[in-house]
Amino acid sequence: MVSPLPALNVAAPAIELADWTHTMQRSVLRQMLAVVSRPGILSFAGGLPAPDLFPTADYSRALAQVLATDRGxxxxxxxxxxxxxxxxxxxxxxxxxxxxxxxxxxxxxxxxxxxxxxxxxxxxxxxxxxxxxxxxxxxxxxxxxxxxxxxxxxxxxxxxxxxxxxxxxxxxxxxxxxxxxxxxxxxxxxxxxxxxxxxxxxxxxxxxxxxxxxxxxxxxxxxxxxxxxxxxxxxxxxxxxxxxxxxxxxxxxxxxxxxxxxxxxxxxxxxxxxxxxxxxxxxxxxxxxxxxHLPAHLARLNEEYRCRRDTMLAAMTRHFPEGVFWTTPRAGMFIWVTLPEHVDAGALLETAIERERVAFIPGQAFAQPGTAAANTMRLNFSNCCLADIEAGIERLGRVIGEVAGGG
Amino acid sequence: MVSPLPALNVAAPAIELADWTHTMQRSVLRQMLAVVSRPGILSFAGGLPAPDLFPTADYSRALAQVLATDRGxxxxxxxxxxxxxxxxxxxxxxxxxxxxxxxxxxxxxxxxxxxxxxxxxxxxxxxxxxxxxxxxxxxxxxxxxxxxxxxxxxxxxxxxxxxxxxxxxxxxxxxxxxxxxxxxxxxxxxxxxxxxxxxxxxxxxxxxxxxxxxxxxxxxxxxxxxxxxxxxxxxxxxxxxxxxxxxxxxxxxxxxxxxxxxxxxxxxxxxxxxxxxxxxxxxxxxxxxxxxHLPAHLARLNEEYRCRRDTMLAAMTRHFPEGVFWTTPRAGMFIWVTLPEHVDAGALLETAIERERVAFIPGQAFAQPGTAAANTMRLNFSNCCLADIEAGIERLGRVIGEVAGGG
Structure with a gap:
């Protein structure tokens, strides 16, 4: 014989979560990426490597070989x-x-x-x-x-x-x-x-x-x-x-x-x-x-990414107004841009998406609480073809030019 | 100009770890598995599914297809x-x-x-x-x-x-x-x-x-x-x-x-x-x-595993002495054996490995601190062929028979 249970609430009570989860924050970065991943937006926002450079065929062969020969x-x-x-x-x-x-x-x-x-x-x-x-x-x-x-x-x-x-x-x-x-x-x-x-x-x-x-x-x-x-x-x-x-x-x-x-x-x-x-x-x-396969693959990656980086840096020099500064990365996928102090990159992003269909990540997304980074942004150069880099930076330069000039 | 750093210790001091790591325990189970995985040991110890039943060819084709067609x-x-x-x-x-x-x-x-x-x-x-x-x-x-x-x-x-x-x-x-x-x-x-x-x-x-x-x-x-x-x-x-x-x-x-x-x-x-x-x-x-592919694959798994389970249960009935009890699992991979109370499964394991080259996991490995399970053991039936199940249970029965009889 089983004893009766306490009366059920009409609505099930909420499950109690661990304390820290009440201060949990969704990644601002991931939320932004969702917003700017709409079709028709030319995006320098993501942090993705170039899928056309993945060693797909060689890795596919490696998988098939291992599955055919290794019982473990x-x-x-x-x-x-x-x-x-x-x-x-x-x-x-x-x-x-x-x-x-x-x-x-x-x-x-x-x-x-x-x-x-x-x-x-x-x-x-x-x-x-x-x-x-x-x-x-x-x-x-x-x-x-x-x-x-x-x-x-x-x-x-x-x-x-x-x-x-x-x-x-x-x-x-x-x-x-x-x-x-x-x-x-x-x-x-x-x-x-x-x-x-x-x-x-x-x-x-x-x-x-x-x-x-x-x-x-x-x-x-x-x-x-x-x-x-x-x-x-x-x-x-x-x-x-x-x-x-x-x-x-x-x-x-x-x-x-x-x-x-x-x-x-x-x-x-x-x-x-x-x-x-x-x-x-x-x-x-x-x-x-x-x-x-790796040495040749790395050489190809380095050549391609160097080309994309250089294309972006050259386009920035041509299209970004005076008073904008940026880092020159020796490797990786990102350029960090510092805009004139009065420019808010979050507001700039809205204008850039709306008027020029181009996106980036405002630097504030990477800042600790208390760190001011409103006038910064991160640009990704690894995941766009050269033509898109050229066109996107030109469009972005127009938006920055207006806002920076109006300061 | 950089300031001098504190004098180096001759030996680098030990890195301070988080508090809880001082009470951390290695999994007894994993340690035992390492011990009994020696060549020549017939093992009912692991918790492994049968690799001969993996859907290797079909999964290999699925991988190749996806890699050939899906850019993501x-x-x-x-x-x-x-x-x-x-x-x-x-x-x-x-x-x-x-x-x-x-x-x-x-x-x-x-x-x-x-x-x-x-x-x-x-x-x-x-x-x-x-x-x-x-x-x-x-x-x-x-x-x-x-x-x-x-x-x-x-x-x-x-x-x-x-x-x-x-x-x-x-x-x-x-x-x-x-x-x-x-x-x-x-x-x-x-x-x-x-x-x-x-x-x-x-x-x-x-x-x-x-x-x-x-x-x-x-x-x-x-x-x-x-x-x-x-x-x-x-x-x-x-x-x-x-x-x-x-x-x-x-x-x-x-x-x-x-x-x-x-x-x-x-x-x-x-x-x-x-x-x-x-x-x-x-x-x-x-x-x-x-x-x-899955329904036919599951049917095959169920048939094979049922056969291995039944073979093990039947062999236990034949070879294990009176006073030994076990569960009859409807699914999964394990049978739980309860030996006479005076039998220590840890000591039994040593004898079983030494004399009969057969292994299992003593139940104590799964017990909370304070829970007595010395006279229990877990047997795996999914990862052995029928002949090994038959032979291994016969050998294990001999060891149990001696120890249980001597109580």
Whole structure:
């Protein structure tokens, strides 16, 4: 015999959610992307690599080969050792010396950030983030409701390391500092060599873990490629790599170079998150790399993206009015534009879409609360053909010209 | 000019980790699996589906087709609507009425558990878990250091719902209850129809969210298939589905049926975890389902697994001594064995491996702290051929016979 239950409410009561979810914010960036992805809009807003440059045919062959020959391809399984060996070789080309025992495979670079945050950050702890920062890291730390210590960034040399030191000298105990060493998203800047070395020293001197997120590090449009901070420090730098920009995002495959002693803990955290990354994808990417396709593919990517970047920079020089400044990225996918101070990029976006059918992301979307970035915008150059870049910048220049001139 | 940094320690100091990591435990289960996966050991220990039953050729064709025809296959992209439509149809076959707007795609069922826990559980909050429980859910909740309220389980009818009510009547406010409605891992039991309905009522009456994890629900070896609790309650039950057991684990693709109003929050949480699940996999699975292959594939799986289950049960009847009891699973991959009380399954495992080269998982690996399960073990029947099942159970019976007889 079962006992009676309490009387039902007419309407079911609302489920109680975890406290932090009440302060949760949808990504402004993602909302904007939804708005500007309407047909007929020429968009520099997204952060997408060029799908016409994906190694589709070679990867399709790699998948077919693996499925035809490897009984473990669709099964659960441990991390695929041959892929780790490939990553060790890739890292050597990037100037980083590491062992397979330090390679940790993740479901994209984003999962690496999530797993590391779980490892390092306590509820209400401190984190060092740039004032203008990749929105994905803000989403990762949000559930911990951390105290964010904002650090400014020089548009020519990268994060202001002395600001980091000031916080540390002032007694701050951040769980980590997050950086993008090359082709910062959204700023487009790469860290100077001096700052790389300085950060490597600071990390050890202050026992400060650094999350070094390097999705664009294997791209280089000017032949110049400095090793990441991890090349100068293997005790405190957690290097995060990704196949999303050098092969394709839908692989959802990334990696972490971390101190070997921490891999068991990282494994437990990752298992809780998604058990493991796809055995099939791990094998297919390894087969693609076995085929020796990557160097030629990277060369083609670099040539194409350099051309798109240069086309956009040249068009900006022609079409943007005086008083507008921008970064010249050595790699990556983004140019950061600073408009005259009185220009509001959010209002500009509305006019640009309405009158000229062209879109971008206002820089404020990447700003920490309290950071003023109203007169900035991010332009993407990787996902448009040259004709669209030329036409779109001309149209955008008209809108900026009117508003900037009217200031 | 840069200021001098504090003097370096000779040895770099250890990185400070988040508090909870000091109580982190490696999965006993995973460690055991590593031990027993030695060559020459006949293993009933793992939880693997049979790789010879994966739809390898059809899925390979689906991948090739998608890569040849869909420009979005390797790109970032929103959840693939045709896959959601397929899942709505699958759920209808399972007796669950839902809309595409309630379907949320995840990187395997494990990610669904992780995302839901993040949505519902506060640090130090309460959760209702069975005393003998899937280890993956314990790994998910561990970082929150929750107060776990243990619930006992009847081996014929499933979780003791009246125990759940007792906790709730006693003032407990758990963030959720976790259940597996069919073919419980590790117990092999399926919930009785009465308990399904009762749980649906309890969830509403007490405003109790239920995480209903249903990886085996589309398998059924006796033609009998009860709808899950979600079929009786769409306000408080979060249904978790997976393609791992009905297609293949390496897809890393699962889904959640959740109240539509919560999908924006779930999206933000998932984006923080891994941005999105593979666009390629979503499209390839949809293409496979478009091809109409699944019903015949499920029929074949059910026939094969039924045969393996029946072979194991029959061999146990022949070779296990009196005083040993076991569950008869209607689906899934596991049989739960209860040995005479004085038998320690951990010690038995050592003897079994050493003398008879046969392995299983001692039940204690699935037990909450404080729950006694020393005389129990989990046997997997999905990943061995019939001859190995026959031979392995005979060998295991010899070891049990000696130890049980000697009590």
């Amino acid at each position: 391809a669709l099964q659960y399984g441990p991390p695929f050792a041959p892929l780790k060996a490939h990553i060790v070789r890739l890292m050597a080309e990037r100037g980083v010396d590491c062992a397979p025992e330090q390679v940790f495979l993740t479901t994209g670079a984003q999962q690496a950030l999530d797993v590391l945050t779980r490892l390092l950050l306590d509820d209400g702890g401190q984190v060092l983030l740039e004032e203008i920062v990749y929105t994905g890291i803000r989403q990762v730390v949000a559930p911990y409701r951390p105290r964010v210590l904002p650090v400014s960034t020089d548009l020519a040399t990268g994060i202001e390391v002395e600001d980091v030191i000031d916080y540390l000298d002032g007694g701050a105990r951040p769980a980590f500092l997050y950086i993008i060493p090359d082709a910062h998203n959204p700023l487009g800047v790469s860290l100077s060599q001096a700052k790389r070395r300085r950060l490597a020293d600071v990390a050890v001197a202050y026992n400060l873990p650094i999350l070094e997120d390097d999705p664009y590090g294997f791209l280089s449009y000017d032949g110049q490629c400095l090793p990441p901070v991890r090349a100068h420090n293997d005790s405190h730098v957690f290097y995060v790599g990704s196949f999303s920009k050098i092969m394709a995002p839908a692989l959802r495959l990334g990696w972490l170079i971390a101190p070997e002693a921490l891999l068991p803990k990282l494994t437990v955290i990752k298992e809780a998150g998604d058990l493991e990354s796809s055995a099939l994808t791990q094998r297919a990417v390894a087969a693609y790399l076995d085929g020796g | 296959a390797l790109q970032y992209g929103p959840p693939f609507a045709p896959l959601k439509a397929h899942i709505v149809r699958l759920m209808a076959e399972r007796g669950v009425d839902c809309a595409p707007e309630q379907v949320f795609l995840t990187t395997g069922a494990q990610q669904a558990l992780d995302v839901l826990t993040r949505l519902l559980l506060d640090d130090g909050g309460q959760v209702l878990l069975e005393e003998i429980v899937y280890t993956g859910i314990r790994q998910v909740v561990a970082p929150y250091r929750p107060r776990v309220l243990p619930v006992s389980t009847d081996l014929a009818t499933g979780i003791e719902v009246e125990d759940v009510i007792d906790y709730l009547d006693g003032g407990a406010r758990p963030a959720f209850l976790y259940i597996i409605p069919d073919a419980h891992n590790p117990l092999g039991v399926s919930l009785s129809q009465a308990k399904r309905r009762r749980l649906a009522d309890v969830a509403v009456a007490y405003n109790l969210p239920i995480l209903e994890d249903d990886p085996y629900g589309f398998l059924s070896y006796d033609g009998q298939c009860l709808p899950p609790v979600r079929a009786h309650n769409d306000s408080h039950v979060f249904y978790v589905g997976s393609f791992s057991k009905i297609m293949a684990p390496a897809l890393r693709l699962g889904w959640l049926i959740a109240p539509e109003a919560l999908l924006p929050k779930l999206t933000v949480i998932k984006e923080a975890g891994d941005l999105e699940s593979s666009a390629l996999t979503q499209r390839a699975v949809a293409a496979y389902l478009d091809g109409g």
